[in-house]
Amino acid sequence: MNMLDSELVVASLRKDGYELTNSVREADTILYNTCSVRQHAEDKIYSALGRLKNLKRRHPDKVIGVLGCMAQKDQGLIFQRAPYVDLIVGPGQLHQVPALVREIQQQGGQRMEVSLGRKEGTRVEIERSHESFDPLRDPTMRPTPFQAYVRIMIGCDKFCTYCIVPSVRGPEQSRPPADILAEGRQLAGEGCREITLLGQTVNSYRYPNGERTWRLSDLLEGLHAIDGIERIKFVTNYPKDMTDGLLSAVRDLPKCSKYLHVPVQSGANTVL
Ligand code: SF4
Numbered sequence: 001m002n003m004l005d006s007e008l009v010v011a012s013l014r015k016d017g018y019e020l021t022n023s024v025r026e027a028d029t030i031l032y033n034t035c036s037v038r039q040h041a042e043d044k045i046y047s048a049l050g051r052l053k054n055l056k057r058r059h060p061d062k063v064i065g066v067l068g069c070m071a072q073k074d075q076g077l078i079f080q081r082a083p084y085v086d087l088i089v090g091p092g093q094l095h096q097v098p099a100l101v102r103e104i105q106q107q108g109g110q111r112m113e114v115s116l117g118r119k120e121g122t123r124v125e126i127e128r129s130h131e132s133f134d135p136l137r138d139p140t141m142r143p144t145p146f147q148a149y150v151r152i153m154i155g156c157d158k159f160c161t162y163c164i165v166p167s168v169r170g171p172e173q174s175r176p177p178a179d180i181l182a183e184g185r186q187l188a189g190e191g192c193r194e195i196t197l198l199g200q201t202v203n204s205y206r207y208p209n210g211e212r213t214w215r216l217s218d219l220l221e222g223l224h225a226i227d228g229i230e231r232i233k234f235v236t237n238y239p240k241d242m243t244d245g246l247l248s249a250v251r252d253l254p255k256c257s258k259y260l261h262v263p264v265q266s267g268a269n270t271v272l
Helices: 002-015 041-052 053-058 069-074 074-081 090-109 123-129 178-189 216-224 243-250
Strands: 029-034 061-066 087-088 111-113 149-151 195-200 206-209 210-215 233-235
Touching: 002 029, 002 061, 002 090, 002 111, 002 149, 029 041, 029 069, 041 053, 041 061, 041 069, 041 074, 053 210, 061 069, 061 090, 069 090, 074 087, 087 090, 090 111, 178 195, 178 216, 195 216, 210 216, 216 233, 216 243
Parallel strands: 029 061, 061 087, 087 111, 149 195, 195 233
Antiparallel strands: 206 210
């Protein structure tokens, strides 16, 4: 999910004339797309930010930003721990990054855009605050032109005891099937051969459409019919939401990988 988010942020910045560099010294803007699943990942980001402190003092025009789940979780705490950070953007607002960077460059000051917490409004208000990030795909941003991730849902409602995802990525929301199939056709037209569908609990996908409710198996059938797409995968599954229809689709559709990713997380009752 984070790889896709990064791809889309970079693609949108490239539309503003940005180019990627591997050197923080050369960069006008330094963005960390973060993960909150484990403490160690967060510690690494705070260390990385610490290493930028002197650079920012010498080059105050550089824009430093923290994006993604840690931005949503820690919010203003990041400004407290690293006051030279300019930008904090949660996973539900990533499409705003280019405009926010521009604002900081033109007007200075700090900006923070995050979604509502799970107890900070009605479900509809919280869902809306996780603004969707409909991809401005840029084929050159993918590690390979032949493979692409396609987001079919955001958020999670499972609340496993050890997991931060439902708090930082918000309520489970499925994307309209027509948008997903259109993205599949676009990717096929760009030469993409393999699509991996993404969702925190990808097999929980559910989209009521008139009298019919679309499930993941329906999406697989729709994508399977697209010329050019040769292989379809999906990650990651929530065991309780597996359906016979999905298993049949994987069995019967030749383009579907005969592969089910099911996270065990930890097999130890004491840990769980
Ligand atoms: S289903 Fe996955 S993403 Fe959702 S709370 Fe459990 S571990 Fe986290």
